[in-house]
Each structure stands twice: as structure tokens, then as C-alpha cells.
Amino acid sequence: MTELFLKYYRTQQQKVQLEKTYDTQCPYCSMQCKMQLIEQSFVTRKKYLTIGKDNPTTEGRLCIKGMNAHQHAFSRERLKYPLLKVNGEFVRISWEEAFEHIKENFVEIQSKDGQNALAVYGSASITNEEAYLLGKFARVALKTKYIDYNGRLCMSAAASAAIQTFGIDRGFTNSLAEIPFTGCIILAGTNIAECQPTIMPYFEKAKENGAYIIAIDPRETATTKIADLHLKLKPGTDAALANGLLKVIIEENYIDEAFLQKRVNGFEEVKDYVLSLKLEEIEEMTGVPIEQIRKAAIRFGKEETGMIFTARGVEQQTDGSISVRNFLNILIASGKIGKPNCGFGAITGQGNGQGAREHGQKADQLPGYRSIDNEEHRAYVASVWGVNKDELPGKGVSAYEMMEKIHEGEITGMFLMCSNPVVSNPNAQFVREAMKKLKFLVAVDLFVSETARLADLILPTSSYLEDEGTMTNVEGRVTLREANYPVPGEVKHDWQIICDIARVLGKGEYFSFSSAEEIFNELRVASRGGFADYYGITYDRLRKEGGLLWPCPDLDHKGTVRLFEASFAHRDGRAAMVAVPNKPVIPKEQACEEFPLYLTTGRVMSHYLTGVQTRKSPALAARNVESFMEIHPSTAMKYRIQDNTLVKIESRRGSITVRSKWSETIRQDTVFVPFHWADSQNVNNLVSKELDPTCRMPGFKVSAVKLSPVMDLSSN
Ligand SMILES: Nc1nc2c(c(=O)[nH]1)N[C@H]1C(S)=C(S)[C@@H](COP(=O)(O)OP(=O)(O)OC[C@H]3O[C@@H](n4cnc5c(=O)[nH]c(N)nc54)[C@H](O)[C@@H]3O)O[C@H]1N2
Ligand SMILES: Nc1nc2c(c(=O)[nH]1)N[C@H]1C(S)=C(S)[C@@H](COP(=O)(O)OP(=O)(O)OC[C@H]3O[C@@H](n4cnc5c(=O)[nH]c(N)nc54)[C@H](O)[C@@H]3O)O[C@H]1N2
Numbered sequence: 001m002t003e004l005f006l007k008y009y010r011t012q013q014q015k016v017q018l019e020k021t022y023d024t025q026c027p028y029c030s031m032q033c034k035m036q037l038i039e040q041s042f043v044t045r046k047k048y049l050t051i052g053k054d055n056p057t058t059e060g061r062l063c064i065k066g067m068n069a070h071q072h073a074f075s076r077e078r079l080k081y082p083l084l085k086v087n088g089e090f091v092r093i094s095w096e097e098a099f100e101h102i103k104e105n106f107v108e109i110q111s112k113d114g115q116n117a118l119a120v121y122g123s124a125s126i127t128n129e130e131a132y133l134l135g136k137f138a139r140v141a142l143k144t145k146y147i148d149y150n151g152r153l154c155m156s157a158a159a160s161a162a163i164q165t166f167g168i169d170r171g172f173t174n175s176l177a178e179i180p181f182t183g184c185i186i187l188a189g190t191n192i193a194e195c196q197p198t199i200m201p202y203f204e205k206a207k208e209n210g211a212y213i214i215a216i217d218p219r220e221t222a223t224t225k226i227a228d229l230h231l232k233l234k235p236g237t238d239a240a241l242a243n244g245l246l247k248v249i250i251e252e253n254y255i256d257e258a259f260l261q262k263r264v265n266g267f268e269e270v271k272d273y274v275l276s277l278k279l280e281e282i283e284e285m286t287g288v289p290i291e292q293i294r295k296a297a298i299r300f301g302k303e304e305t306g307m308i309f310t311a312r313g314v315e316q317q318t319d320g321s322i323s324v325r326n327f328l329n330i331l332i333a334s335g336k337i338g339k340p341n342c343g344f345g346a347i348t349g350q351g352n353g354q355g356a357r358e359h360g361q362k363a364d365q366l367p368g369y370r371s372i373d374n375e376e377h378r379a380y381v382a383s384v385w386g387v388n389k390d391e392l393p394g395k396g397v398s399a400y401e402m403m404e405k406i407h408e409g410e411i412t413g414m415f416l417m418c419s420n421p422v423v424s425n426p427n428a429q430f431v432r433e434a435m436k437k438l439k440f441l442v443a444v445d446l447f448v449s450e451t452a453r454l455a456d457l458i459l460p461t462s463s464y465l466e467d468e469g470t471m472t473n474v475e476g477r478v479t480l481r482e483a484n485y486p487v488p489g490e491v492k493h494d495w496q497i498i499c500d501i502a503r504v505l506g507k508g509e510y511f512s513f514s515s516a517e518e519i520f521n522e523l524r525v526a527s528r529g530g531f532a533d534y535y536g537i538t539y540d541r542l543r544k545e546g547g548l549l550w551p552c553p554d555l556d557h558k559g560t561v562r563l564f565e566a567s568f569a570h571r572d573g574r575a576a577m578v579a580v581p582n583k584p585v586i587p588k589e590q591a592c593e594e595f596p597l598y599l600t601t602g603r604v605m606s607h608y609l610t611g612v613q614t615r616k617s618p619a620l621a622a623r624n625v626e627s628f629m630e631i632h633p634s635t636a637m638k639y640r641i642q643d644n645t646l647v648k649i650e651s652r653r654g655s656i657t658v659r660s661k662w663s664e665t666i667r668q669d670t671v672f673v674p675f676h677w678a679d680s681q682n683v684n685n686l687v688s689k690e691l692d693p694t695c696r697m698p699g700f701k702v703s704a705v706k707l708s709p710v711m712d713l714s715s716n
């Protein structure tokens with residue numbers, strides 16, 4: 001058998017006329033695994049293989065999404081030319097025609113409807129250079145205040161919690177290399193095994209070294225399986241559960257008095273508040289038994305070292321930012337921050353989920369994590385850009401709120417880069433209507449996504465194989481993606497598209513870049529002296545040193561591996577604790593007679609976000625061809641829902657139909673649906689428009705729903 005295979009392989013090899021390799025990084029999650037595409041040319045066809053490349057973060061590992069990513073990049077459905085909608089059909093046009101069209105419409109919209117009538121919607125899947133340029137494009141070329149991006153739906157709660165507590169937001173306060181040496185790990189609302197699979201060996205090594213792992217999730221997942229203790233809470237009750245843990249830690253005296261006195265504000269208020277709470281009430285609210293709360297707290301408190309990780313389970317809530325702050329309260333009270341093998345990680349989502357939230361795509365932000373409301377910050381960035389600071393627009397609104405502004409008629413045109421909001425935003429029907437209502441929508445994408453379908457003009461862009469640039473990964477490590485595969489057809493890079501449009505709008509002098517590196521060099525200066533200081537990072541250093549963790553303020557600075565060793569980033573150098581109520585100020589939707597179950601949403605291993613890319617990879621699409629609803633068999637029986645049958649799920653917003661999947665491992669009051677599918681399977685048709693008042697994060701993780709079988713088999 002082996003001999004036969006080798007014989008076959010060798011004859012195949014002989015037929016290979018040419019083999020080329022291309023280095024890049026995975027287009028998907030925040031691990032940013034380094035990879036190499038091997039392209040073998042045969043007489044009549046080409047064959048591709050993706051392999052991992054060694055690097056400090058992922059050590060050469062890849063998951064199935066990364067291994068199959070090239071399938072979407074080489075898909076026949078890749079866009080190769082600009083497309084204009086004419087009488088409802090897309091027709092191919094030239095770039096110059098496309099730019100003329102943009103100029104005409106942008107000028108008309110801004111002269112008729114006002115400067116701010118044009119909005120920009122960006123993404124955390126583009127490079128740092130592109131994210132930076134998009135922010136500059138909105139403020140300098142379009143002079144609109146309305147810019148925000150898809151990271152609002154992703155990292156905003158964690159970002160706002162970290163800024164308020166620590167004074168700075170870098171997703172992970174340490175490097176991943178410390179995880180194997182920590183004593184106790186809390187994984188709250190994160191499914192790393194499916195969402196950042198190549199991170200897992202760090203946690204497996206920790207376990208081998210004796211670490212105790214506590215998972216907090218309403219359902220069992222591949223991640224909760226590595227835990228020693230699984231707190232299976234009711235969705236949306238993390239703030240209360242964290243109060244329970246904190247109360248036990250304080251009562252059992254696992255607090256670090258010296259650390260609290262020297263480096264922390266607010267502990268006494270938090271202490272008084274949590275001591276006034278009753279564990280019985282917390283048990284009742286969260287569904288987690290008191291013994292388990294005590295066991296988790298005592299274990300975490302007792303260990304010398306510990307780390308807490310949160311992700312979207314805790315964060316995508318209308319009290320997401322304050323809930324994260326409560327987990328930070330636990331970490332700070334027990335003194336497990338700012339020292340070796342202790343720290344916090346808000347596991348970053350998208351490939352550039354970290355970098356793209358630092359350099360000016362946010363409604364209220366300027367590069368280097370500066371604030372658009374701060375006169376000094378405005379003056380500095382304006383001087384780098386060569387504009388007058390008073391010409392820079394002010395603060396805009398969050399991603400979903402831009403959809404509301406469209407309905408209100410304040411925004412009438414949009415430039416959308418690298419996102420599919422009609423599927424990924426909450427209250428999806430309303431968002432679809434908003435997109436349809438726009439006078440002019442330009443979508444820059446690799447494919448005709450569900451949102452691009454509604455656009456007037458689609459501009460084709462380059463993929464992770466073709467587009468060079470930097471990405472800041474889950475650790476806060478800036479990495480250089482050295483992509484150089486030739487672009488298909490007439491495709492342009494995102495940054496080239498931005499520069500070209502600026503040129504036709506008469507703003508070319510501010511956007512005269514001819515490489516990603518040139519943009520990066522301007523970003524370095526623009527970020528200099530800000531919180532996210534990239535000044536000391538250069539392409540050369542990234543090539544030589546395999547990535548650098550920010551802040552890196554000088555060319556001879558080694559990068560900052562561990563944050564807060566000497567002080568926190570607030571002016572007084574101290575961390576800020578805050579008392580967090582068990583129940584959020586704005587109540588969440590509760591299960592009731594009409595809508596008796598909780599719906600929570602999330603991801604599966606083989607698909608990525610709205611699935612536009614992964615559905616084009618046959619190897620990935622085949623693993624999950626359609627959406628599903630995970631449900632406990634006893635709940636299913638109650639609503640006459642057989643396994644593997646179609647179910648209608650309804651909320652106050654709308655309904656979808658998906659296939660049932662019985663699972664003994666989910667809470668009986670909760671169902672779970674992934675959000676990778678569109679149209680009649682788009683779970684965001686069910687999610688409400690309520691936002692976290694602090695960071696404007698939607699509550700993707702809790703809705704009240706009712707179920708009914710599409711075909712009732714119970715009477716047969
Ligand atoms: N395969 C895959 N990987 C991805 C992505 C993808 O789409 N597919 N997306 C990337 C992106 S952008 C992101 S943001 C990350 C997301 O990564 P994660 O946040 O890990 O993913 P989710 O599945 O959204 O949610 C994590 C877990 O939260 C649980 N959960 C639900 N409600 C609650 C709750 O109220 N409290 C708690 N404690 N837990 C709850 C869910 O059951 C789920 O297991 O993944 C990145 N990686
Ligand atoms: N119910 C529910 N909804 C959610 C979530 C949830 O957990 N539950 N999670 C939220 C989260 S965390 C996120 S991050 C959002 C993400 O949601 P979206 O922002 O909609 O993300 P994608 O589906 O990745 O859409 C990216 C689009 O850009 C295209 N694209 C890919 N690469 C490039 C590129 O380099 N340049 C350009 N111009 N285009 C490119 C893709 O083809 C795709 O059409 O969804 C959010 N929505």
C-alpha cells in the first residue's frame with residue numbers, strides 16, 4: 001500500500017512543472033498563524049497546499065480553517081472587476097468609471113444632505129495600515145464624523161472595560177508563553193478550542209503543569225471539556241456570578257492587601273457592596289450552585305498565580321463592559337496582575353481585532369488610541385496629517401447607531417469596507433432596510449456578500465495572499481504579513497482603493513502612498529506618544545524579530561511583553577475597581593410565558609463570521625452546510641421538537657428556521673444558534689437593538705424566544 005502510494009506520488013511529482021511558495025498569515029482569527037502557500041503547476045492545472053510556518057505565537061500550528069483558506073482565495077466567485085448596478089443587475093465597469101461614479105455621488109450627497117451624510121463602515125479584518133488610512137480618509141478626505149467599524153460588535157466591551165480599569169486596552173496583558181506556568185485559569189464565555197484552536201497547546205501545557213481550569217459557559221463545548229470545573233450559568237448573568245466569586249474571595253481573605261493599598265482605587269467600595277450580597281440570590285439568578293461558586297473562588301484565590309480570560313460570551317451583552325470589569329475586580333483583588341504568570345486576556349476575535357481598534361476607525365478615536373475629543377490629541381494628529389485641527393470632525397456614533405441614522409435620514413451614503421452588516425448586525429431586518437434606503441452604497445469586498453448585493457457599486461479587493469501589511473495579534477504582537485501573490489483580474493488592495501478615491505476627490509496630496517510600508521511609517525509617527533505607540537516598530541524589525549508587542553516607543557525598545565509591572569496606565573498609576581450590580585441597570589430580556597427560552601449565539605469551528613469566505617471553501621462548507629439549533633432533549637420534547645428536524649424560532653423581532661440538534665450538554669432553559677448563515681437562517685433577525693450604554697455593544701448573547709416544529713410529527 002505504502003509503495004503504491006509512493007509510486008503514485010512520485011509520478012505526480014514528476015509532472016509538477018513548477019513549484020512556488022508564498023508566505024502569508026491566515027485571514028481568519030486573532031492567532032494570525034503564519035503560513036505558506038505551496039503552488040504546484042501541472043500541465044493543465046494548479047494544485048495548492050497550505051502549511052504552517054514557525055513563529056513565536058503559534059509555533060507553526062494551523063487549524064482546519066487556515067489549512068483550507070486558499071480555497072476561498074482561488075474561488076471562481078472572487079470578484080475581479082468593479083461592478084456597477086444597472087437596472088438591478090451588476091455590470092463590469094473600469095476603475096476610472098467607478099471612481100467617477102463615486103466622485104459624482106459623494107459630492108452630490110454631501111452638497112445636498114450635508115458633510116456628515118456620508119458614512120464609513122470599516123473592519124478589523126483589514127491591516128493596520130488600511131484601518132489607519134480609513135480613519136484618515138473619513139476625517140481628511142470626506143470630512144465626515146460618521147465612521148465606525150465591525151469591531152464595535154466584537155471587542156468594544158472588553159476594550160472599554162480595560163481602559164476604565166487599567167487605563168489602557170491591550171487584549172492580553174502578558175505573552176502567551178506565560179500561560180503554561182499559571183496556577184489557575186478562568187475561561188469566561190470563551191470557546192478557544194473552536195475559535196482560536198492553535199492557542200490550545202498553551203492551556204494543555206498549563207494543565208500538564210498542574211493548573212486548575214474553570215470554565216464559565218451555558219453549554220459544554222470543546223473548551224469546557226479541558227476544564228476541571230464548569231460553571232454552567234444562565235446566559236447573561238456573568239456580572240452576578242463574578243460578584244459571587246469576589247464575595248467568597250474577600251470573605252475567605254484571599255485578597256492581596258499590600259497590592260490593593262499601593263496600586264488600586266475603589267477596593268473598599270467594592271468590598272462593602274459584595275459583602276452585602278447574598279450567595280443564595282446569586283445562585284438563584286445564575287443557576288450556578290453555591291458549592292460550585294465557592295469551589296471556584298477558593299481555588300482561584302488560593303493559587304499563587306492565576307489568569308482570567310473573557311470573550312464574547314461575557315462581552316456581547318448589554319452590560320458587557322461592566323461584566324468584564326467585575327472579572328477584573330476578581331483579578332485585582334487577589335493581586336494577580338502585573339507580575340509573572342498572572343494577568344488578563346480578552347481573547348481577540350478577528351485577525352486584526354487588536355490593531356484595528358487602535359488607529360482611528362472608531363467613532364471617537366484618532367491613531368495611537370488617542371481621543372477625538374481631546375484638543376491636544378487632535379492637534380498632534382492634525383500636525384502629522386498636515387491639516388488644521390479645527391477642520392477635523394468630532395465624534396460620531398457606533399456601528400449599529402449609524403443604521404439608525406440612515407433610517408432618520410441623517411446618513412444617505414455609505415462607504416463599506418470588509419464587513420457584511422446585514423447579517424452581522426443585531427435587528428437584522430431593520431439593518432437590511434437601512435442599507436436599501438441609502439442613496440448610494442459602495443461595498444469593497446472579495447465576494448458579492450449579502451450586503452454587497454444591496455450596493456450600487458462593488459469594488460474588488462485583494463485577499464490575505466496578495467495584500468502585504470501588519471496585523472496585531474491576540475497577544476498585542478505586531479506582525480508583518482508579507483503577502484505577495486499576484487492579484488487576480490483588476491483587483492486593487494484596500495489601501496490603494498482608499499488612496500485612489502481620495503485622489504479623485506481632490507485630496508490626493510494626503511494619500512500619496514505607494515506601498516503599505518509607507519503608510520506604516522506614517523502610522524508610526526501618528527501613534528507616537530499615544531497609548532498604542534508603534535513608533536519603534538519598523539518592517540525591518542518585524543522581519544528580523546518575528547513581531548513586537550506594543551507599546552514600543554523607540555527604535556531600540558524591545559517591545560512590552562508584560563504590562564503594568566510597575567504601574568497602571570491611569571494618570572495616578574493606579575487601577576480602578578468599581579462595584580458592579582448583580583442586575584444590569586437596563587434590564588435584559590427575560591424568558592416569559594410567551595417567549596419561554598433563552599437564545600444565545602456564537603460560532604462553530606469550520607465557519608468564520610457571516611460565512612462569506614468559509615462557504616467558498618468546499619472543505620469547510622461540507623462540515624456544516626446549514627445552521628442549527630442546539631437544544632436539550634427534555635426541552636425539545638416539551639416543544640415537540642424531534643432531533644434533526646426543522647424548527648421555527650421566534651423572538652419579538654422576527655423568526656428564522658433552522659435544524660434541531662439535540663444535546664444533553666446545554667442548559668435546559670437555553671438554545672444555541674451559530675450566526676454564520678444568512679437570510680432565513682440569519683439569527684440576527686431575532687436579536688434586539690438594545691446596546692450597552694457604555695460601549696454600545698449589542699446583546700448578541702441573550703434573547704427570549706419561543707419554538708415550534710415546522711412539521712409537527714407528534715400526532716402521527
Ligand atoms: N471558528 C471560528 N473562529 C472564530 C470566529 C468564527 O466566526 N469562527 N470568529 C472570530 C471572532 S471575530 C471572534 S469575536 C471570536 C469569538 O470567540 P468566542 O467569544 O470564544 O466565541 P462565541 O462562540 O461567540 O462565544 C463563546 C462562548 O460563549 C458562550 N456564551 C453564550 N452566552 C454566554 C453567557 O451569557 N455567559 C458566558 N459566560 N458564556 C456565554 C457560548 O456558549 C460560547 O461557547 O472568535 C474568532 N474565531
Ligand atoms: N448573533 C451574533 N452576531 C454577531 C456575533 C455573534 O457572536 N452573534 N459576533 C459579532 C462579531 S464578534 C463580529 S467580529 C461581527 C463580524 O461580522 P462582519 O463584519 O459582517 O464580518 P465578516 O462576515 O467577516 O464580513 C467580512 C466581509 O468582508 C469580506 N472581506 C474579507 N477580507 C477582506 C479584505 O481584506 N478586504 C475587504 N474589503 N473585504 C474583505 C468578506 O468577504 C466578507 O464579505 O459579527 C458580529 N455579529
Ligand code: SF4
Nearest residue numbers: 026028029033063066
Ligand atoms: S483560524 Fe485562527 S487558529 Fe486557525 S489557522 Fe487561522 S489564525 Fe490560526
Ligand SMILES: [Mo]
Nearest residue numbers: 153154349350
Ligand atoms: Mo469578532
